[in-house]
Amino acid sequence: MKAHNMDFDVIVVGSGMSGGIAAKEFCEKGYKTLVLDRGEPIEHGQYKTEGLAPWQLPYRGEVLTEFKLQQHIQKNIYIYNDFTKHHLINDLENPYEQKQPFIWYRSATVGGKSLIWGRQSYRWCEQDFKANKRDGHGVDWPVRYPDIAPWYDHIEPFVGISGSYENLPQLPDGKFLPPQSLNVVERDMKAKVEQAYPERKFIPARMANLSKANKVHTDLGRVQCQARSECSRGCSFGGYYSSNSAALPAAKRTGNLTLIANAQVQEVLYDDVACKATGVRYVDSKTGKSHSISAKVVFMCASTLGSVQILLNSKSTTFPNGIGNRYDILGRYIMDHCGGGGASGKISGYLDDYYKGRRPGGVYIPRFRNLENTLSIAKSTNNQTENGFLRGYGFQGGASRSGWQWAKNGQGVGVDFKAKVSQPGNWYFSMWGFGEVLPRFENRVMLHSTKTDQWGLPILVTDVVYKDNEKNMVDDMTATAVEILVAAGLEDIKGFEGYAPPGGAIHEMGGCCMGHDVTSSYLNKWNQCHEVANLFVTDGSAFSSTSCVNPSITFMAFTARAVDYADKQLKAGIL
Amino acid sequence: MNRRQFLVNLSVVLGCSVTSINSMVIAATSAFDSETMKTGFTEKQLECIKLISDIIIPHTDTPSASEADAHLYVDYYVHHFMTPDERIKFVGQFDNLLNANPSFLDLSASQQVNSIEILDGDMYQGSEQTTFYRKLKQLIVIGYYTSKIGATQALKFDPIPGPYQELKLSEVGRVWF
Incomplete structure (x- = not known):
């Protein structure tokens, strides 16, 4: 398939848990796919602290005060030490405002939090999807377990769940x-x-660590988990699933992947006449230069709050309050x-x-x-x-x-x-x-009215209790x-x-909730923006409730399902 | 100028009571760059730490703390890791021990062991002396057990243990690092 008058068929914003799978699925279906990630590039197999013994670091794993001051939020994450700190952002360079306390843990690298996640992987159940309707909190999910079950079946063998x-x-x-x-x-x-x-x-x-490596894993150079418990440094064995060890290499081997690191996406571009997203604009965080890139379809996988922040900042004549946000629903129902x-x-x-x-x-x-x-x-x-x-x-x-x-x-x-x-x-x-956590309309994030980060993106304000x-x-x-x-x-x-x-469990979800209609939800049952047909959001922000199980495998399942739907729509000439 | 006075003076230069992040960063950077800071403890101070280290972790069937250079780790940590405030406090408390009458170094070997045992027995008391001792002991313990000698000989170290297996303790022999 070729992009006509477009730079790419698909742009995926973010390369973590959801973005990696979006890239893999699109590339494997033949789409020329651009992945933009705000983090530093990192090569699988070249993790700089992997395998180092404690005596090989000057402070034996303890982090200097200097870095803790730079990472005054990130330093509280349970995996934080001198072996892992470079996988997390510098908080001084990435400010946000807490109207109510919110701990926002953020990755500094390509692969996002998939590089440092806790790896517990559980399916949601039918009761989880019915919960909002049953007790009246939040918006009713437009999907039920049978809709997503085949997509767990699809993704679990690739990820490798014991x-x-x-x-x-x-x-x-x-x-x-x-x-x-x-x-x-x-x-x-x-x-x-x-x-x-x-x-x-x-x-x-149930862990995304390979208790046994099947061909689908060994084909990507992944082998059985070596029980080092040093996952968050990065694992050259591919013993646990990360975008870096699995999804991105799988996307790359198709020849359809272009990945740009240090690309801080500022906004999704919208054509008020054609009523479609036309691409995205990003700032190269190393050069400060702004670039606009076009594509037929945009997938937002920039993390729950990251995606919401970019979408709120995507302003046009039609959508002065953020793309697809006619009814002040974007950024609502933030949960953890x-x-x-x-x-x-x-x-x-x-x-x-x-x-x-x-x-x-x-x-x-x-x-x-x-x-x-x-x-x-x-x-x-x-x-x-x-x-x-x-x-x-x-x-x-x-x-x-x-x-x-x-x-x-x-x-x-x-x-x-x-x-x-x-x-x-x-x-x-x-x-x-x-x-x-119950979904609540008033628990939200929004853009700061005056403060921006160094790349010009309005900083996020959290108001979640x-x-x-x-x-x-x-x-x-x-x-x-x-x-x-x-x-x-x-x-x-x-x-x-x-x-x-909120934020402390690092399972933040909501903000672009899926639902039945445009007045009460941001996305339809295919993770597709109600108002903008070629804009999809498939990270945690799409979630209308949180279940109580760790969410990442479900982000991946929904992402694969949304790609399949977009593929069919593209082939039918609808998108 | 004695070392303590030097550190006090240096703290003024570096701005020890700084709260602003920028000056903390400058302070940390300066600590790395300063030749003076790199020299670390005096011979006398280092000798004392070496003695205390080997009282806490003596030579047995495995090497002692000083044989694993735990005292040098303490030195490095104090002069490179600690903030100027922490360093001045620590070194000041240390000097009190050294300069006491009689000084720790002038005690007989058995008196030295005895005084460390007393400090250790009181380590949760919270006095200035025991607070200093607790930090020193912590640095010695970390310096030893995270050293190559400590981790691989006094403990059991396996960087790539392979799949988790249940074993009898007798099959492993020691605690895992």
Whole structure:
């Protein structure tokens, strides 16, 4: 297929979780595809801190104050250290304003957050897509599970998800690689917890780490996960899925991909006469020069807030408040997962048992609160708010033996101290929740009226707050986690609370919600802008609710589905 | 000019109480560029840290802290990583230990061990002395166990462990780095 009078067939803005898949799918269908990413270029296999031992960095992984000041937001991310900091932006150069506290973690490289993600991968379920309609919060999703299920089937084998088959309605099974194994302590905990609470399933975390490499992976140079647990430095083995290790190389080998890094997209260009998007304008962040590029179709995959920011800034005579934003819906319903409530405790015994390797993930306890059609409903007089909140949450966790790190702040001197440090300590188990946040019209981001960044893009203002539903849910996480660890027979159990501000779970979603009509939503059921037929948004901003499971695999599934639809429309001559 | 006075003077030059980011960056850069800062601890100070390091992590079937150059890591960290404020505080507290009467270095070997054991026993007390000791011990522990010798001999180190496997502790022998 050739671009007629256009620079490209398709422009994809962003090369992360969604953009990588958009690029791969379009390139494989024969479209000349341009990917623009605001980050620095990075070559798969040339990750500069990969494989370095601690003694090879001057401060053994600790980050100088100088950098922490430059990354005063990013420094709080759980993977932040001297091995990973260059994968995150400089906050001083990328300001935003928090009308209400919002932690905005942002990638500094091509591949976006796919390079540094947590890799937990779960399907949404039918109840998730019905949730908004059922309780009246947010806009009703224009899709249901059967619409997206084939696209999970399509994307999971390519990504490579390890998982066990559990036959749970709230957590549909997928096309899995062999599951990670639970360790001996976790197996015994599983038996006790599931006996005490049959609806609380204790299963291996489903991870985008290759428990086994199939041909689709080895063809791209990917091999089995080496259990280094250094994913966020980048992995030349391709042991975990990233755009850099999988989607972008797959796109590149078709010969149809053009990728430009350091390209800060400013706006989607709109033709008021033809009523179509004509391309995008970007600033080369190294030269400061502005470039306009045309294409038949534009896919926005610039991250949830990144896409919203660019779309709000895409102003025309028809759309003075941002392209496709006639009804002040763009930037509304910003969500994240609430969470952090959990517990930890000690397991006595098992002192002869140990392991080799740092497992990419541990245990997952799928949602068990407020379920539509499972054991918990049958057993209780449940209604939706039995526990003081709507919707639900899941737990992540794991058991391991304590290492040498206690010695950094621990007591002891001499031969005995050294001998104690040289042996693993007790087994400990920790678990923490991720909960579904209600979509609220008033939770929004907008452009600052006067301040711009150094490239001229108006900075984003966040105005997102959690309310009682989230607080009650997080409280329940803490109480329930304690209850579960008691049932599992743990000692020294400590519940903990976690009221991280929005953004803290790095699962931000919403802003360009999918829905049934133009007055209440931004996108239709194909991730297509209601008002601009050749403009698609397929990252987290398209999501009308959040489920309680980690969202990335679902971003990818929706992206692949939207590309398939756009392809059919292009071939039919409609786009 | 003694070292302490030098650091105090330097702190004025570098603006230790700076709150503005720009001057912090300048301060950090200057710390890297200054020849004087690179010299780090005096011989006497370094000798003292070496002694304390080996009291905390002595030579056994595996090398001691100083054999893994943990004392040099402390030196490097104090003079390159710490902010000027942190450095002056740390070195000042250290000098108090050195300049006490009798000085730590003048004690007999068993008295030295004894005094470190006392400090260690009180390490959570929060006095100036124990706060200094806690930071010093932390740097020694990190300096040793993240060194090549510490990580690969005193602990078990495997950069590419391959797939996760359950094993008996006896098959591994030591704690993993």
